[in-house]
Amino acid sequence: MPELPEVETVRRGLQPHMEGRVMARVEVNRPDLRWPFPPNMTGRLQGKTVTALRRRSKYILVDLDSAETLIIHLGMSGRMQIDEAPTAQFHHEPPVAQKHDHVVFHLQDGTRIAFNDARRFGAMDLTPTAEVENHWLLNKLGPEPLGNSFNAPYLVEALKKKSSPIKTALLDQRVVSGLGNIYVCEVLFRTGISPKRKASNLSAARVASLVPAIRDVLEEAIESGGSSLRDHRQTNGELGYFQHNFAVYDREGAPCRNECGTNIFRVVQSGRSSFYCPKCQR
Numbered sequence: 001m002p003e004l005p006e007v008e009t010v011r012r013g014l015q016p017h018m019e020g021r022v023m024a025r026v027e028v029n030r031p032d033l034r035w036p037f038p039p040n041m042t043g044r045l046q047g048k049t050v051t052a053l054r055r056r057s058k059y060i061l062v063d064l065d066s067a068e069t070l071i072i073h074l075g076m077s078g079r080m081q082i083d084e085a086p087t088a089q090f091h092h093e094p095p096v097a098q099k100h101d102h103v104v105f106h107l108q109d110g111t112r113i114a115f116n117d118a119r120r121f122g123a124m125d126l127t128p129t130a131e132v133e134n135h136w137l138l139n140k141l142g143p144e145p146l147g148n149s150f151n152a153p154y155l156v157e158a159l160k161k162k163s164s165p166i167k168t169a170l171l172d173q174r175v176v177s178g179l180g181n182i183y184v185c186e187v188l189f190r191t192g193i194s195p196k197r198k199a200s201n202l203s204a205a206r207v208a209s210l211v212p213a214i215r216d217v218l219e220e221a222i223e224s225g226g227s228s229l230r231d232h233r234q235t236n237g238e239l240g241y242f243q244h245n246f247a248v249y250d251r252e253g254a255p256c257r258n259e260c261g262t263n264i265f266r267v268v269q270s271g272r273s274s275f276y277c278p279k280c281q282r
């Protein structure tokens with residue numbers, strides 16, 4: 001399942017192909033993904049220029065010159081496949097439509113961008129750009145972890161009211177948006193905080209240490225996504241998924257990277273696996 005860094009990597013991959021371009025033709029090959037598409041989606045997209053490509057949490061926001069914004073969520077398995085138009089310089093095989101290409105954007109310059117989603121947990125909706133923050137998918141989201149309104153005083157205040165374990169509190173999208181299970185595990189390892197510790201009992205100093213750790217973990221993942229993106233583009237233009245080298249995530253039973261002599265534990269909290277070092281994280 002794509003987390004914030006993967007979504008940001010997809011956004012950055014799409015940006016040079018979509019921003020400032022006209023969507024000459026749009027194919028909508030089924031009535032819905034997770035939810036029905038908005039009425040007349042094809043008509044509301046075709047002929048419109050993409051003015052900006054933004055991200056909010058795990059949503060890609062495609063602003064159009066019609067003052068509407070296309071909201072895209074990749075769901076569990078959604079991918080964006082970019083096929084550039086053939087040029088005189090390089091020979092390309094013409095793109096072949098794939099099974100599960102549910103929505104295809106044909107841009108004015110001949111680039112074909114397909115939203116492919118085998119499991120159909122993805123979503124698309126159209127909403128007035130001025131109202132996008134009030135859309136039902138976005139209106140309960142907390143601050144962006146990489147934005148200015150996410151800072152130590154904010155997080156101290158937000159966690160004061162949380163009697164849940166810190167792991168669960170950081171997964172709460174109203175506290176901070178777009179932070180998923182993998183990166184919360186990594187952040188808690190870096191800050192030496194046990195996932196089981198009650199959020200409201202953490203000292204202000206320990207809560208403050210979470211803010212730079214969250215930014216660092218996400219920015220490093222975005223950076224590594226960027227490099228995997230460059231590698232990928234040369235082969236098939238597929239965006240969205242890449243391997244990371246995690247310190248604790250999915251490493252149950254493996255030795256702690258701090259060389260403390262302890263193996264990584266796994267515990268299930270609120271239905272999600274937490275991976276942590278019981279010696280390094282208190």
Ligand SMILES: [Zn+2]
Binds near residue numbers: 258260261262281
């Ligand atoms: Zn350790």
